[in-house]
Amino acid sequence: MSSFVDPATLPSIVDTHADGSSNEYKPDAELNARIAIWRGDITKLKADMIVNAANRSLMGGGGVDGAIHRAAGKELLKECAGLGGANTGETKLTKGYNLPSKFIGHTVGPIYHADRKEESARLLKSCYQSALELCAENGGGSIGFPSVSTGIYGYPIRDATQIALKTTREFLEKNDSIKHVVYVVFLEKDEKVYNELVTDYFPIPEAKSRSP
Template identity: 65%
Template sequence: MSPTPVLAEVLPTLADMYDRDQLPDPEDKPCFLPDPHLIQRVCIWQGDITRLKADMIVNAANRSLLGGGGVDGAIHSAAGPDLLKECEGLGGAETGETKVTKGYDLPAKYVAHTVGPIYSKLNVERSAEQLESCYRTSLEACVAKGGETIGFSSISTGVYGYPIIEATQISLRTTRLFLQENKSITRVIFVVFSEKDKKVYEGLVPEYFPEP
């Protein structure tokens, strides 16, 4: 029996978390002004992204788009063999690029396969630009498919070695800027696997989505 899907629309938002005093005061001065509407459109959820019933989930893929370890392997396994067949026809992708497939056996309608950078201290700025592109192009892909809900895995923070704090800052900043300009995305879910990563998101989110 397949695990019960988790509906994107029922997950607690940042607004709910602020109401319950579940988010800390920002350690630094917030980067953005408070917006009571934006915090109703963002969630932090610790769980299995393959269970998320959303219009789109984002897979941290490699350049072949043919599956791998970690989240990539889990998504391919849960989606079934038809996902690999469609990916075989996409011709791979460049770092920072996103390509979309159907979700097949996943609860999500679509999968955005985005290729994060392999982190390098020798080229920090380029790595940051590529990671920003992953988040931005995935959000754009969701809009292009008529989607309203999207779940992100933590891109490049596994074997690709991107420091979790810097990667989270990029994900939050890119999402904030996008949501300010685009009203069609109603829910962005940052899906974290470990308690450690959850604490990082909870600690940083008040700088980008401060409490009104």
């Protein structure tokens, strides 16, 4: 039996969230059905594209970056060597190699500086925006995101999650080629933040109820 996880089999927030409203966004059941939060191993996600939280060299590192490179195999490093690195906020595409995902979007998140909060937010938004655009340009389907820049780069998890959700909401409103967006978290505390904030951007229609 395969240990890989198909994004289409994960419960969307339609299934996992009973209520939630927003002052800014209207409830949209179709959009909500495209969003999932999953605590698991991103290298096991059988998506059309997974996103790697890379460094500017694109040559591998620690955390998610190292795990993806190890799982994908040496051919990934060879392809990355020919990409010339990437700027902060930029995403570059490679094949998935030994991963179950078809593509990898290598995005370079900002190192967080509290005294440059607006610049950090702009660059982090660019990470999510450019990754979504690359996925759509290469056939769409499904995409899996880690929580970019919230590890050693120090981005506060709540602020980073708000940017991730807002950027995704506004992209999906204009693009229907991406059918599944999975936020892949490693820690339970991060999963709780995503679950708490997701309905601010993807509110649940009032008519939805868990009761039969």
